Amino acid sequence: MFSRIAYTRLAATMLAAAATLLSPLAGAQDKPIRIGLVTFLSGPAAGPFGVPARIAAEAIAESLNKGKAPAPHNSRGFAGSPVELVIIDEAGGATKQVAEFRNLVQRQNVDFVIGYISSGDCLAIAPVAEELRMLTVLFDCGTPRVFEEGSFKYVFRTRAHATMDAVAGARYLLEKQPDLKSYAGINQNYAWGQDSWTDWTAVMSALKPDAKVATSQMPRFGAGQYGAEISALMQSGADVIHSSLWGGDLEAFMLQSTPRGLYRRSQLILVAGEPNLHRLVGNVPDGTIVGARGPHGLFAPKSALNDWLREIYHAKADHYPNYSAYSVAQAMLGLKTAYEKARLEKVQKAIPMGAAPGVKEEMEKAYMPPTTEEVIAAFEYLRFDTPSGKVSMQLGKGHQAVQGTAYGTTRQVGKEIVIENVKYYPMEQVQPPEGQSSLDWIKGGMKPGKW
Amino acid sequence: MSQLLAVLIDGITYSSWLFIIAVGLTLIYGVMKILNIAHGSLYAIGAYTAASIAGHWLAEGYAPMGSYAMILLSAVLVGLIAGPLIERGLLRFMYGRDEIVLVLVTYAVFLILEDFVKLVWGVDPYFLFQPYGLLGNFDIGGLTYPNYNLVLFGAALLIGGALYWGLTKTRQGKILIAVIHDREMAGALGVNVGRVYLVTFTIGAMLGALGGALTAPMISVQPGIGVEVIVLAFAVVVIGGLGSLTGAALGAIIVGLVRSAAVHYLPEVELFSIYLVMAAVLILRPKGMFSAAEARKI
Numbered sequence: 001m002f003s004r005i006a007y008t009r010l011a012a013t014m015l016a017a018a019a020t021l022l023s024p025l026a027g028a029q030d031k032p033i034r035i036g037l038v039t040f041l042s043g044p045a046a047g048p049f050g051v052p053a054r055i056a057a058e059a060i061a062e063s064l065n066k067g068k069a070p071a072p073h074n075s076r077g078f079a080g081s082p083v084e085l086v087i088i089d090e091a092g093g094a095t096k097q098v099a100e101f102r103n104l105v106q107r108q109n110v111d112f113v114i115g116y117i118s119s120g121d122c123l124a125i126a127p128v129a130e131e132l133r134m135l136t137v138l139f140d141c142g143t144p145r146v147f148e149e150g151s152f153k154y155v156f157r158t159r160a161h162a163t164m165d166a167v168a169g170a171r172y173l174l175e176k177q178p179d180l181k182s183y184a185g186i187n188q189n190y191a192w193g194q195d196s197w198t199d200w201t202a203v204m205s206a207l208k209p210d211a212k213v214a215t216s217q218m219p220r221f222g223a224g225q226y227g228a229e230i231s232a233l234m235q236s237g238a239d240v241i242h243s244s245l246w247g248g249d250l251e252a253f254m255l256q257s258t259p260r261g262l263y264r265r266s267q268l269i270l271v272a273g274e275p276n277l278h279r280l281v282g283n284v285p286d287g288t289i290v291g292a293r294g295p296h297g298l299f300a301p302k303s304a305l306n307d308w309l310r311e312i313y314h315a316k317a318d319h320y321p322n323y324s325a326y327s328v329a330q331a332m333l334g335l336k337t338a339y340e341k342a343r344l345e346k347v348q349k350a351i352p353m354g355a356a357p358g359v360k361e362e363m364e365k366a367y368m369p370p371t372t373e374e375v376i377a378a379f380e381y382l383r384f385d386t387p388s389g390k391v392s393m394q395l396g397k398g399h400q401a402v403q404g405t406a407y408g409t410t411r412q413v414g415k416e417i418v419i420e421n422v423k424y425y426p427m428e429q430v431q432p433p434e435g436q437s438s439l440d441w442i443k444g445g446m447k448p449g450k451w
Numbered sequence: 452m453s454q455l456l457a458v459l460i461d462g463i464t465y466s467s468w469l470f471i472i473a474v475g476l477t478l479i480y481g482v483m484k485i486l487n488i489a490h491g492s493l494y495a496i497g498a499y500t501a502a503s504i505a506g507h508w509l510a511e512g513y514a515p516m517g518s519y520a521m522i523l524l525s526a527v528l529v530g531l532i533a534g535p536l537i538e539r540g541l542l543r544f545m546y547g548r549d550e551i552v553l554v555l556v557t558y559a560v561f562l563i564l565e566d567f568v569k570l571v572w573g574v575d576p577y578f579l580f581q582p583y584g585l586l587g588n589f590d591i592g593g594l595t596y597p598n599y600n601l602v603l604f605g606a607a608l609l610i611g612g613a614l615y616w617g618l619t620k621t622r623q624g625k626i627l628i629a630v631i632h633d634r635e636m637a638g639a640l641g642v643n644v645g646r647v648y649l650v651t652f653t654i655g656a657m658l659g660a661l662g663g664a665l666t667a668p669m670i671s672v673q674p675g676i677g678v679e680v681i682v683l684a685f686a687v688v689v690i691g692g693l694g695s696l697t698g699a700a701l702g703a704i705i706v707g708l709v710r711s712a713a714v715h716y717l718p719e720v721e722l723f724s725i726y727l728v729m730a731a732v733l734i735l736r737p738k739g740m741f742s743a744a745e746a747r748k749i
Contacts, residue, residue, distance in 0.1 A: 041574065042569060042574055042674055042675075043674060043675050044673060044674070044675050046574040046673075046674065047574060047575050047576045047671075047673055050574075051574060051575065189721075189722050215718065216718060216719075217714065217718050217721075218718060218719065218721065218722070219721065219722075220721075220722045222675065222676075222678075222679040223679075224666070224669070224670050224676065224679060224680075225465060225468060225669070227461050227464050227465060227596075227600070228457075228458075228461035228462070228465065228710065228711045228714035228715065229714055229718075231457045231460070231461050231594055231714075231715070232457075232714050232715050232718065234593075234594050234595075235453070235454060235457060235593075235594065235715075247671075247673075248576060248670065248671040248673045248675075248676075251576065251578075251670070251671035252669060252670040252671055255578075255580045255583060255668075255669060255670065255671070256583070256597075256669055259583065259584040259588065259597055260588065260594075260595045260596065260597065261588075261595050279576065279578065279671075282580075283580060
């Protein structure tokens with residue numbers, strides 16, 4: 001009988017020998033892994049989300065291919081194979097995106113797809129990914145409905161869903177302002193704005209039932225002119241103004257509301273404000289409460305991975321990465337970890353039990369890239385390191401990430417906006433456990449789940 | 452009472468903005484019978500040009516008040532370049548065709564210009580927020596409003612007044628009205644119809660660009676802003692009656708006040724309010740409130 005150590009040594013030696021002998025397979029190692037990257041390159045979401053995600057993805061792919069990322073992601077590419085990005089514009093609506101997705105899979109022959117900022121696109125793509133059996137990592141969209149209402153084998157989301165925006169935001173606000181009497185909202189009149197306001201009012205009703213809704217403004221997406229809404233918010237006299245505005249709408253609203261002194265009497269909370277902060281210097285009042293749906297961007301904890309992302313991103317842009325850059329980093333590093341885990345498991349499984357015949361065949365099998373199904377198996381319930389800290393794929397039967405989050409307040413220092421008074425919330429306090437819908441969990445008092 | 456006052460002030464401000472963005476559209480339609488979808492792109496190019504030129508002016512440290520002159524200059528530049536280019540380069544070959552063909556042609560121009568904007572300015576937003584706060588604020592009814600609102604109101608009055616005066620009190624205006632009524636007859640009487648069209652389209656383009664340039668300090672100038680505007684401008688001119696200056700003014704006032712009232716009293720219906728007005732007007736007067744009487748064709 002071999003001892004455990006002797007067995008491992010023998011296996012390792014055989015593996016190394018086989019790797020050298022099987023030279024044609026060494027070539028397979030260099031075959032690039034093609035990843036379809038779908039992100040907004042035009043339209044209102046391009047500036048704050050889409051383009052930062054593209055810059056980050058390109059910088060990460062280059063750095064990974066050179067093996068320059070810090071541990072544990074310091075192997076070259078994905079298990080030695082270089083990564084190649086096929087970048088597609090997400091603009092144009094869900095129908096167009098479904099066609100683009102089919103193109104990516106059937107004509108561009110990508111191995112994996114990472115993409116989608118819009119919740120509408122995520123909901124439309126998930127069933128198509130399932131139909132085409134394409135491992136698809138949703139990197140940024142927020143709707144909890146993807147895995148709360150559906151169950152997918154080929155779809156993963158490596159970023160926490162949007163429920164935490166309202167839950168952590170309200171907890172932070174009430175710690176800062178426990179005696180608030182009324183709150184108002186300004187959110188866009190489409191799915192995201194309405195869902196965000198519904199979550200917010202549900203959380204506030206649970207945590208502060210005596211606080212009243214002063215007014216709820218729902219301008220159309222891309223409205224641009226907010227004069228009347230600002231007057232209505234001022235007249236409502238609300239203690240707090242909640243907003244999930246983003247991109248150009250948020251910027252226009254801030255440009256028009258700050259000079260009018262709206263925030264002299266009302267505390268502003270921007271649940272999706274972080275990506276725009278660097279462009280709004282001079283137009284965001286100090287003390288504005290801001291979140292980033294996870295410890296991303298300005299909230300990311302100090303680590304070698306965070307420093308790496310900031311450095312490689314800044315080398316390509318005149319600013320530092322915002323939360324969508326961190327989201328795409330999570331997707332790429334999650335996929336890399338799953339891919340490499342699948343490959344390692346394959347090699348370990350294929351180690352012949354000391355029998356000389358069949359070594360070649362076993363080694364051939366072991367050195368073939370992992371199949372999509374093998375990567376999926378490795379991806380489910382994975383825990384991996386990212387520039388924002390540890391991420392666990394614990395919801396949606398192992399397909400939906402959970403993560404803590406953070407909120408803080410803004411302060412302008414020179415020509416920069418910094419975040420201070422940061423408070424981190426662990427994942428069980430801001431996200432529902434498996435099997436519960438977000439709204440039910442909120443209405444039930446948001447009891448911390450067991451993970 | 453103070454809420455009613457706020458409805459009025461917000462409504463009039465919004466109406467002024469609507470009139471500025473819609474007047475060029477209705478002028479071009481009135482004279483040339485072209486529903487110029489590319490008006491949205493001219494608005495966007497005006498906003499981008501203002502953000503670039505006035506932004507550069509401010510970045511260089513010149514007198515901040517000069518930025519208003521730069522905004523005006525941007526609109527004039529865009530109008531003088533884009534107007535003749537589109538009219539002489541494309542539209543003049545299409546005159547006499549069906550109105551719907553011209554809508555499609557200007558839609559094509561709109562799509563081309565949308566990409567042109569991305570090509571020149573990229574997809575990152577531009578800011579020109581300084582002129583918005585430069586003039587200070589005024590307080591009324593317990594609310595603070597930027598004086599820039601008065602600039603919009605003044606610009607709308609000035610544009611409306613100048614166009615009205617130009618059309619009714621000047622020789623060129625009378626020639627224009629002659630062309631509106633009967634292009635062929637006016638041509639037969641020696642009017643250079645081509646030149647009238649060129650000048651009208653250039654002024655229309657300039658007004659579109661001015662709308663964008665005056666809006667630039669209030670928004671984040673980014674791809675897609677033209678689409679939003681063309682829909683609104685179209686609603687306003689349809690309510691007023693396509694081609695009618697008075698109609699555009701009244702359409703803008705009605706839409707502005709109704710929207711403002713909706714925001715203050717019933718925010719849930721704000722999105723719907725503009726189109727409700729449009730539907731109600733079209734049921735009662737299918738050609739808009741101030742459409743010119745037309746001879747029935749048998």
